[in-house]
Amino acid sequence: MADDPAVVRVELDRSSPVPLYHQLATAIEHAIETGSLPPGRRLENEIALAKRLRVSRPTARRALQELVDLGMLVRKRGVGTQVAPVRVRRKVDLSSLYDDLQRSGRHPTTSVLEYSVAPGTAEVIEALELPAEADVVTIRRIRLADGEPLALMTNHLALEVAPSYEELGESGLYHALRQRGVEIHMAHQQIGARIATASEARLLEEKPKVALLTMERTAYDAAGRAIEHGQHVYLASRYSFSTTLFAS
Amino acid sequence: MADDPAVVRVELDRSSPVPLYHQLATAIEHAIETGSLPPGRRLENEIALAKRLRVSRPTARRALQELVDLGMLVRKRGVGTQVAPVRVRRKVDLSSLYDDLQRSGRHPTTSVLEYSVAPGTAEVIEALELPAEADVVTIRRIRLADGEPLALMTNHLALEVAPSYEELGESGLYHALRQRGVEIHMAHQQIGARIATASEARLLEEKPKVALLTMERTAYDAAGRAIEHGQHVYLASRYSFSTTLFAS
DNA sequence: CGCATCCTTATGTCCTAACATATGAGCCTG
DNA sequence: CAGGCTCATATGTTAGGACATAAGGATGCG
Incomplete structure (x- = not known):
């Protein structure tokens, strides 16, 4: 039978x-x-x-x-x-863009546009749950896939956890954090869209006013401490988010 | 103590x-x-x-x-x-836009632009895992929040599960499905962005070429059958997606 | 006084044992 | 032969108990 x-x-x-x-x-x-x-x-x-x-x-x-x-x-x-039928049988995991690209067979590279230390803006201070006026590391990077610009990434971290410019290296922020013993456990993110500004278009080597996907993310470790807050934009023509949702 | x-x-x-x-x-x-x-x-x-x-x-x-x-x-x-520390304490649930809006205190309304039955396109047939040439119900709706246009929604369903035009009513597709005993259990979705076409801008009462968030979703029941496939666009100025991710 | 050790505490793992209930197949009756 | 009913089946719920183990504080010794 x-x-x-x-x-x-x-x-x-x-x-x-x-x-x-x-x-x-x-x-x-x-x-x-x-x-x-x-x-x-x-x-x-x-x-x-x-x-x-x-x-x-x-x-x-x-x-x-x-x-x-x-x-x-x-x-x-x-x-x-x-x-169960084929489909996805894995939990939605908190993947980094870098790993995503690598998994899909593309070749990701990153260059750092800015690495600075300064008192955080109100928004960043609130997101990271730091005392007012606290110093914050700001990192701006551009990520390319197979040599073509894909995303502009801006990250903010508290001084104590931020990787140094050297540690940042090639392989992505989350990787650098993990090497410092900081494990990201959970993140909130908000995904939106807007038209590129002139300078964004220039950096991404695109014509002005292309459509961008925007993502704002705050990441936390297992104890619930806010580790990182970032504002990122992606070229919509080259990138989209895939997620799997389950009903409660 | x-x-x-x-x-x-x-x-x-x-x-x-x-x-x-x-x-x-x-x-x-x-x-x-x-x-x-x-x-x-x-x-x-x-x-x-x-x-x-x-x-x-x-x-x-x-x-x-x-x-x-x-x-x-x-x-x-x-x-x-x-x-646990403050944060989010809810699973990412497969929420419908209608419920989302209602929870956030806005007043959602919907009008049906199209309700038709016709052989499905190749893309839809594949997503719904139907035999070639099978008839598919196509529903196009516009959703407003507090009277202002927010999203254009296009859904495709197999004839057997599709709610009738009357059942569709005011309260959203997933609600209508549930009343027919169809429970959505899981969905794949892909979120992107693009510029609005002329007709989309007109329907959404916006100027041409506004930024749109796009979402393509295929929803499945607990047994893994594909129930619904939809292509939706949202006005980026009025809507964004919030998600919470957990590390594996 | 510093450090290692013991001990308490609370959760983690694993067991046996019932009873409840949704489902579908097969039987039985009209 | 159709339709309702019964029953076997497999999972769902609940109980009560035993031992293992991680964490942190208390204790006692050098």
């Missing part, structure tokens, strides 16, 4: 510090990603799964739930558990 | 069909949102919470976990559970 429940081959290491449910989730995830569990395939029910692997039902359940949260499995009461 | 664990006042309805853990999660969420549990405030530990409310520890745990997933609580082993 084609609708025999799939049996995943799993080896659990009970002496490992990584939780059993996570080991199991990872194993099933791997089976889905390698295609040995194709979309639509029915899994054995959680009781059988638990029994076979000699774990408790809650443990098996939790593994399955983990994959449902990732969008890789679909469960229906009274019916069973199925591998 | 200022660091006494907070005690949330909760009433659980054990005869309700909504799960205890969700009742509890909602109650705590409400306490946080109304400010009676301020950011940083420590909660009583989960054992005490469970005992006080006469629920099992797993139930209390699950409620707390739900709020951790929403980013409203932070837990640390050996330390306790705290209300």
Whole structure:
């Protein structure tokens, strides 16, 4: 029968510090990603799964739930558990433009237009949650993809966390921050559009008044501290944002 | 002492069909949102919470976990559970423009410019995963906020799921779909920008060549079926997208 | 007085055990 | 044979208990 429940081959290491449910989730995830569990395939029910692997039902359940949260499995009461249809099965991650470009096979380069230290404007001070008049590092850069201008990026950071001009290097701000031990955990961003100013058009080597995508972002670390605030513009003809949304 | 664990006042309805853990999660969420549990405030530990409310520890745990997933609580082993720092504490939800506007206190209205049935274009057929030449319902609408034009929306749906012209009504497409029992679960969208065409500018009552935000979205139900594909344009001067991203 | 160690605390992991309920298939009746 | 009903199935909810482990403070020793 084609609708025999799939049996995943799993080896659990009970002496490992990584939780059993996570080991199991990872194993099933791997089976889905390698295609040995194709979309639509029915899994054995959680009781059988638990029994076979000699774990408790809650443990098996939790593994399955983990994959449902990732969008890789679909469960229906009274019916069973199925591998979700193809689509995206990864959480929307906080990717940097640099990594994005690299992943899509383009060759990103960056040059720094400005690196300065000065008291922050009211807007920046508020976004970074700093005391009034505090000094702020401002970085302006232009990013090119395969040699063609793509975006103008302006970032503001508190002095304590800002990478030096040298550390900034080629590979992007978030990469430099990570090397300083600062991990971005969450960000707010607002995406809009407007017409380019004369100087923006000149820098981007475009005719005046081209359409720009604008993005304003404030990024926070795991403890909730504001790390970075940036205002960026992208050439709309060469870049767009892709996102995946889930209903609550 | 200022660091006494907070005690949330909760009433659980054990005869309700909504799960205890969700009742509890909602109650705590409400306490946080109304400010009676301020950011940083420590909660009583989960054992005490469970005992006080006469629920099992797993139930209390699950409620707390739900709020951790929403980013409203932070837990640390050996330390306790705290209300997360201010920020956003809502998942990025798949909100409809209509609901967005209503929540922000503006008054949205919609008028239907076109409602037609015809064989879909190649792009639409592919997005909706329909057989070639299949009939598709096309809906074009203009949305106003407080009487001023804001967006032009074009949606394509398969005949079987499309709301009728009458069902479409005032309150938005997703609302109409929900009333037909179709739940949107996930969507892919791509956000870009461009200059308005002459006819777009006319419909939006704007001068020619204003900046527009563009959005292309394909929405899916829980089973992964493509439900709706839309191409929308927004007046950039009146609208922007806000999102919250989390690192993986 | 500084430093290492122990101990308390609270969450993390894992188990067994019921009962509730949505779904779909098959049976049974009119 | 059509339509309603029953029942098996699989997931959803809840309970109660045991042990592991990270964090931070208290303790005691050099």
